[in-house]
Amino acid sequence: MASSHSGQTETQKLLAEIRADYAATADTTGLSIPNPAVLAAIERVPRDRFVPAAGRSRAWDNTALPIGYRQTISQPFVVALMTDLLALRPGAKVLEVGTGCGYQTAILAELPVDVYSIEVIPELARTAHERLHALGYSKVHTRTGDGHAGWPEAAPFDGIIVTAAADRMPAPLVEQLAVGGHMVIPLDTGWDAQMLVVGEKQENGELDTRRVLAVRFVPLVNAKEEGTG
Ligand code: SAH
Numbered sequence: 001m002a003s004s005h006s007g008q009t010e011t012q013k014l015l016a017e018i019r020a021d022y023a024a025t026a027d028t029t030g031l032s033i034p035n036p037a038v039l040a041a042i043e044r045v046p047r048d049r050f051v052p053a054a055g056r057s058r059a060w061d062n063t064a065l066p067i068g069y070r071q072t073i074s075q076p077f078v079v080a081l082m083t084d085l086l087a088l089r090p091g092a093k094v095l096e097v098g099t100g101c102g103y104q105t106a107i108l109a110e111l112p113v114d115v116y117s118i119e120v121i122p123e124l125a126r127t128a129h130e131r132l133h134a135l136g137y138s139k140v141h142t143r144t145g146d147g148h149a150g151w152p153e154a155a156p157f158d159g160i161i162v163t164a165a166a167d168r169m170p171a172p173l174v175e176q177l178a179v180g181g182h183m184v185i186p187l188d189t190g191w192d193a194q195m196l197v198v199g200e201k202q203e204n205g206e207l208d209t210r211r212v213l214a215v216r217f218v219p220l221v222n223a224k225e226e227g228t229g
Contacts, residue, residue, distance in 0.1 A: 010060040014076055015039055017062040021077040029212050031084055038083050041110035042076055049135060050103040064216075067101045069121050071218055074163060078196075078215060079104050085184045085198045085212065086159035088113050093154070095176065097147030098163035098220070102128030102137075108161075109137045116140075116154050118147040120223055146223030150176040157181060164220035165194045169207065177201045186217045 018034060026032035048059035050073055055065045064072045074082075083104070088094060092113045099105055099119035105128065108115045117140060119125035125144040132140050143151065147162070148170045155176035162173070162185040169185065177183055183199045196215045199207030 007060060011043055014060050014062055015043060018042065018077045018080050021062070022081070025081075025213055029081060029085075030210075031081070034080050035084050037111055038080050038107070041083070041107045042080055044110055045103065045106045046135070047073075047076070047103060049131065050101040050106070067124070069124055071100055071121070071124065073101050073103050074217075079107055081213070082161055082163070082184045082196070083107055083111075086161060086182050088159050092158035093156075094159040094161065095151055095154070095157045095173070096161050096163065097150075097173070099128045099142060100124060100163065102132045102140075102142075104161065104163055105132060105140055105142075106135065106137050109140050113159075114139070114141075116143070116151050116157070118143050118145055118151060120144070120146055120221060147220070148172065148222070152176060160184070162186070162220065163217065165215075165217040166220040169197075169199070174199075174201070174205075174207055177207075179203055183207060186215050188219075 022031055022034050048056050051059045051065050062076050064075045067073050094108055094113050094115055096105055096117040099117040105115055105117045122144045129142045150172045156178035157176055158178055158181045160173050160177050160183045165186040165188055167188045179201050181201050186194045186196050189195050194215050196212040197209050198212055199209040202208055
């Protein structure tokens with residue numbers, strides 16, 4: 001599925017940094033070492049193919065980078081951690097809100113799981129779709145639209161990952177999560193701060209949530225406000 005890339009050393013350096021970040025944040029995340037399947041996915045997905053030419057020399061850095069349209073490709077450590085927190089079995093069905101460049105989508109596809117991904121900015125949605133297909137991730141399902149509504153026709157999902165910060169847990173997403181499934185989402189906490197939260201859906205339909213880590217994401221926009229709906 002993945003194509004090869006040059007720079008084995010920078011890939012190994014990135015993996016070492018991700019391991020170090022896990023160790024440094026273990027008291028709040030509860031995860032001291034990355035799941036080997038997640039690390040293997042980070043190793044295989046050519047991150048340099050997901051960033052614009054101007055950022056290519058920094059593609060294997062453990063940092064977020066601009067991808068245009070005032071959006072970013074997330075930090076690899078955060079991508080790994082969020083993927084890990086979904087606790088997916090191979091073959092599970094997962095919804096991603098915020099495709100962006102499609103990097104997180106590809107990481108999920110590598111696990112492998114069945115990915116449904118929604119992006120609100122049409123140009124990003126189109127480019128990500130083309131890129132994912134060009135790289136061989138042709139089974140991923142992509143759609144342009146406001147992710148607040150989820151993807152009801154494909155529900156229920158074993159996991160839902162939101163890669164933009166919301167002011168509250170979107171109710172349709174909680175509904176579309178299977179019992180026992182995990183939702184991973186950055187939530188605004190006020191004071192210009194965000195907290196990565198993981199919730200597990202209970203039999204009674206409620207999410208049992210836990211705070212994981214302070215993070216910084218672009219905002220989850222309301223498509224009506226943006227005029228793209
Ligand atoms: N998953 C990406 C990160 C993308 S940044 C990665 O792998 O790096 C977050 C993305 O969420 C942006 O592309 C932004 O346009 C998108 N987004 C913001 N609000 C949204 C909404 N309501 N529905 C769907 N996508 C949204």
